[in-house]
Amino acid sequence: MAQAVDTTSTNAEMPKTKPASPWTLAFRQLRRNKIAMSGLIVIIMMFLICFVGPFLSPYSLETMSGPSNKGPSASHWLGTDKLGRDILLRVMLAGRISLLVGLVAMMVSVAIGSTLGALAGYYRGWVDTIIMRFADIMLSIPALPLLIILGAVLSDIQVPPDQRIYLVMFLLGFMSWPGLARLVRGQILTLREQEFMQAAEVLGLRDKRKIFRHLIPNTIPIIIVVATLSVAGAILMESVLSYLGIGVVPPTPSWGNMISAANNLIDFKKRPWLWIPPGVCIFMTVIAINVIGDGLRDALDPKMKK
Amino acid sequence: MTEPLLEVNHLKKYFPIQGGIMQRTVGHVRAVDDITFTLNKGEALGLVGESGCGKSTTGRTILRLLEKTEGTVKFKGTDLHELSRKELRAMRPKMQLVFQDPYSSLNPRINVGTAIGEALVDHGLVSKHEIRDRVKEILSICGLAPYHIDRYPHEFSGGQRQRIGIARALIMNPEFIVADEPVSALDVSIQAQIINLLSDLQEQKNLTYLFISHDLSVVEHLCNRIGVMYLGSMVEMAPREELFARPLHPYTKALLSAIPVPDPTRKSERIVLQGDIPSPANPPSGCKFHTRCPFAKEICKQQVPKYEEMASNHFVACHFAGEF
Numbered sequence: 001m002a003q004a005v006d007t008t009s010t011n012a013e014m015p016k017t018k019p020a021s022p023w024t025l026a027f028r029q030l031r032r033n034k035i036a037m038s039g040l041i042v043i044i045m046m047f048l049i050c051f052v053g054p055f056l057s058p059y060s061l062e063t064m065s066g067p068s069n070k071g072p073s074a075s076h077w078l079g080t081d082k083l084g085r086d087i088l089l090r091v092m093l094a095g096r097i098s099l100l101v102g103l104v105a106m107m108v109s110v111a112i113g114s115t116l117g118a119l120a121g122y123y124r125g126w127v128d129t130i131i132m133r134f135a136d137i138m139l140s141i142p143a144l145p146l147l148i149i150l151g152a153v154l155s156d157i158q159v160p161p162d163q164r165i166y167l168v169m170f171l172l173g174f175m176s177w178p179g180l181a182r183l184v185r186g187q188i189l190t191l192r193e194q195e196f197m198q199a200a201e202v203l204g205l206r207d208k209r210k211i212f213r214h215l216i217p218n219t220i221p222i223i224i225v226v227a228t229l230s231v232a233g234a235i236l237m238e239s240v241l242s243y244l245g246i247g248v249v250p251p252t253p254s255w256g257n258m259i260s261a262a263n264n265l266i267d268f269k270k271r272p273w274l275w276i277p278p279g280v281c282i283f284m285t286v287i288a289i290n291v292i293g294d295g296l297r298d299a300l301d302p303k304m305k306k
Numbered sequence: 307m308t309e310p311l312l313e314v315n316h317l318k319k320y321f322p323i324q325g326g327i328m329q330r331t332v333g334h335v336r337a338v339d340d341i342t343f344t345l346n347k348g349e350a351l352g353l354v355g356e357s358g359c360g361k362s363t364t365g366r367t368i369l370r371l372l373e374k375t376e377g378t379v380k381f382k383g384t385d386l387h388e389l390s391r392k393e394l395r396a397m398r399p400k401m402q403l404v405f406q407d408p409y410s411s412l413n414p415r416i417n418v419g420t421a422i423g424e425a426l427v428d429h430g431l432v433s434k435h436e437i438r439d440r441v442k443e444i445l446s447i448c449g450l451a452p453y454h455i456d457r458y459p460h461e462f463s464g465g466q467r468q469r470i471g472i473a474r475a476l477i478m479n480p481e482f483i484v485a486d487e488p489v490s491a492l493d494v495s496i497q498a499q500i501i502n503l504l505s506d507l508q509e510q511k512n513l514t515y516l517f518i519s520h521d522l523s524v525v526e527h528l529c530n531r532i533g534v535m536y537l538g539s540m541v542e543m544a545p546r547e548e549l550f551a552r553p554l555h556p557y558t559k560a561l562l563s564a565i566p567v568p569d570p571t572r573k574s575e576r577i578v579l580q581g582d583i584p585s586p587a588n589p590p591s592g593c594k595f596h597t598r599c600p601f602a603k604e605i606c607k608q609q610v611p612k613y614e615e616m617a618s619n620h621f622v623a624c625h626f627a628g629e630f
Contacts, residue, residue: 021458022415195410198371199471203425203478204398213424217415 026221029299036295042288046281050095059086072273079273081261091277094253098235099285101169101248105234108173110227113180114219118211120181121188132185135178143175144240151246161252168247172234180226187219221300228293232286239282255282309383311482311514312345312368317377319360319367323587335587337363339538340377342613347481350508350515352525352546354561355535356583361518362406364535365484368516369403370394381482399429402475406487408467412459418445419455422474431478440477448473449503465496469503476507484516489524501528522565526550531619534558537594538586540613544620554616554627556599593625601626 030036068084070076078087120131150171154164191197192215200210216223235255241247242256243263250257255278262268262275318341320334337360345351353361366372368379370386379386381401389397405411412421422444423437432440442452448469459467468488475483485504489497505528507513519525525532526546533543534557542555553559560577579598584590590597596606605625613623 021417022460195405195407196413198366199403199405199411199474200413201371202369202398202401202403203428203474204395205425205428206395209424209428213420214413214416218413220415 026299030295033295033298036292036299039288039291039295042284043292046095046285046288047099050092050099053092054089054096057086057089057092059089069271071271078277079271081274082267087273087277090253090258091255091281094255094258094278095281095285097165097248097252097254098238098256098282101165101172101238101254102231102235102285102289104166104169105172105176105238106227106231108170109176109180109230109234110223112174113177114184114216114223116177117181117184118188118216118219121185122192122207122211122215124189128185131181135181138175138178143237147171147175147237147241148244148246151241151244155246155249161249165248165252165254168238168241172237175237176230176233180223180230183222183226184216184219187222188215191215191218221297224300225293225297228289228296232289232293235282235289236286255279310344311347311349311382312516313378313380314341314343314345314368315378315380317341317364317367317379318375319363319372320375333587336538336589337586338367339586339589341535341538341540343533343540343543345482345514345516347514348508348512349531350517350529352529352532353516353518353535354520354522354525354532356520358583358586359535360538360586361520361535362486365403365486365516365518369401369484371403399425399431399478400480401482401484402478402480404468404471404475404483404485404488407491408464408471409459409491411471412467414459417456417458418462418470421459421470422477425474426477441473444473444477447507448476449499464492465499468492468496468500472500472503472507476511479511480513482514482516484518486518487520488517490519490521497524504528522561534561537583537589539594539623540621541595541624542620542622544617544622548617548620552617552620554620554622555595555624556601557595593623595624 068080068082070080072079076086076088078091080086081090116131116135120128151168154167159167197210197214200214205214238247238254239256239259242249242254243260245257245260248254248257258278259275259282261271262279267274317338318336319338320336322331323333323335324330325332339360341364343351353364355361363372367374368386370379370389374387381397384397386394386397416424419438419441423432423441426432426440427434427437438455441455445452445454450466450469450473454462454466459470462470468491472488488504489500492500501524504515504517508515508528515529517525517529522532529546531543531545532549534541534549534555536557542549542553542558544552544554549558550562553562556577557579560579563575563577577600581598584594584597590607592608593599593602593606593611596602599606603626609625611623611625611627613621614627616622616627
């Protein structure tokens with residue numbers, strides 16, 4: 001009987017064209033964006049240098065590898081610091097920490113922000129009120145003073161430097177979820193009224209499935225854009241904190257605490273190789289990530305393009 | 307006589323109108339106002355009426371996508387509106403809905419296989435290994451190809467999407483399907499295919515339909531009983547042949563006269579109704595239709611006509627049913 005009403009080809013053979021998911025289409029769009037692609041290349045280079053580079057370096061982090069406070073030379077391309085450590089190696093290792101802080105902080109913020117935002121938007125009512133009021137409270141507390149206080153507390157209870165970076169990551173992530181939660185909630189509030197959500201209701205799908213399979217995937221374009229930009233934000237914030245001496249603390253290197261060399265007037269004037277390299281790294285990474293974020297926004301949300 | 311599959315008793319659905327600074331309820335839109343009917347297994351009931359008369363709301367309130375205001379909806383003896391969320395979820399597979407808009411009713415980020423099969427898995431009715439085979443089977447029943455399973459909704463035409471929507475409802479093996487204007491978003495040639503598909507499926511699986519439409523000719527093709535709604539109320543309900551041959555309500559007559567007849571020599575005696583449909587927030591007194599009824603008398607403005615069985619299985623709500 002199906003033949004009687006059938007207009008589509010019912011060949012069982014698989015046609016050659018591959019199914020193009022919305023993601024594939026968005027990625028094609030992104031590939032055409034030259035600025036975003038150059039940002040992506042810069043980021044990939046940065047990752048390669050930071051994560052592969054140190055293995056190629058003849059020096060090690062712990063030992064003094066030459067005379068102290070020497071400018072760039074053939075043996076130390078970016079010079080050495082006051083303890084005679086190789087700056088290039090330290091910049092690369094600091095990059096590991098800074099990038100990792102950015103990524104983990106972003107993941108923490110996305111996990112908390114999108115889940116809470118989705119729950120608030122889906123259930124509305126008192127769930128919404130509690131979550132969003134909490135988010136408002138978080139947003140109304142100035143981040144920097146709070147982080148300075150928390151950093152001081154961490155210093156006070158003498159958390160070992162190598163564990164401290166993880167605390168910094170989670171702290172930064174925990175501070176930045178409310179913005180994302182708001183965006184996700186707003187999206188979910190519109191999405192939940194869509195007809196396909198009524199279809200999900202008629203089918204009797206579980207709430208868990210409705211939220212995580214139907215609603216959140218539709219907010220992923222926004223999440224990706226915000227997440228990308230928040231990596232840059234977290235790297236900057238970490239630099240700020242480390243510069244102030246309350247984020248990642250020596251001897252663990254990070255771009256921020258390396259720049260704090262510029263605190264010292266002599267270092268600032270006479271030894272620019274101490275603070276220019278990490279500064280350039282922060283600058284390039286943040287610009288590159290922001291550019292990728294903008295490209296992703298254009299690729300994933302065609303409506304926002306002019 | 308066996309128990310009817312669906313019993314709708316004095317169903318009402320009012321939407322509150324909120325106004326003022328305090329968001330107080332200042333009135334109600336009476337979208338569904340006292341609807342009563344029963345539906346036996348294997349029957350197809352068509353629900354017709356102009357836009358905004360509450361057809362879709364009736365369908366959705368029956369399925370409890372909307373909470374009722376008053377009345378009961380009994381499906382196989384259980385009142386759907388009394389069930390807890392958990393019990394309702396367990397009942398869901400037995401009654402399905404086919405949507406009007408094949409574009410917004412499919413989630414753009416979920417591929418066809420998942421969209422059709424996920425509910426079966428979620429209800430634990432079929433294991434994850436068998437699901438692809440089941441989906442492929444249902445795809446070919448609905449006139450789609452098995453290789454469509456990994457595609458995304460945006461790769462399909464409107465008619466194909468509607469088939470996906472039907473497949474999604476059908477795979478649950480429902481007994482009762484509410485079809486909410488399933489063809490009005492499609493062009494005429496595709497409409498015929500979808501209607502044929504629906505009527506073939508009904509024969510095969512002994513399905514029961516509540517078919518909502520504003521197109522009498524579509525309903526005529528598929529349904530063996532037809533109900534006519536006006537402003538939230540049922541004005542007439544009769545078996546198909548009876549309704550077309552002997553309409554008792556003036557509104558039904560007007561609707562029937564509006565069906566185009568493909569015969570240029572025939573002179574149509576079209577009854578053109580005057581005015582617009584009144585607001586369901588402030589319906590006319592007495593018979594709701596009196597403001598537009600060519601036969602309205604004084605009593606129509608004052609007394610609400612009873613919805614009564616005039617002939618066998620032929621219900622009508624009019625003071626002068628069949629007198630003109």
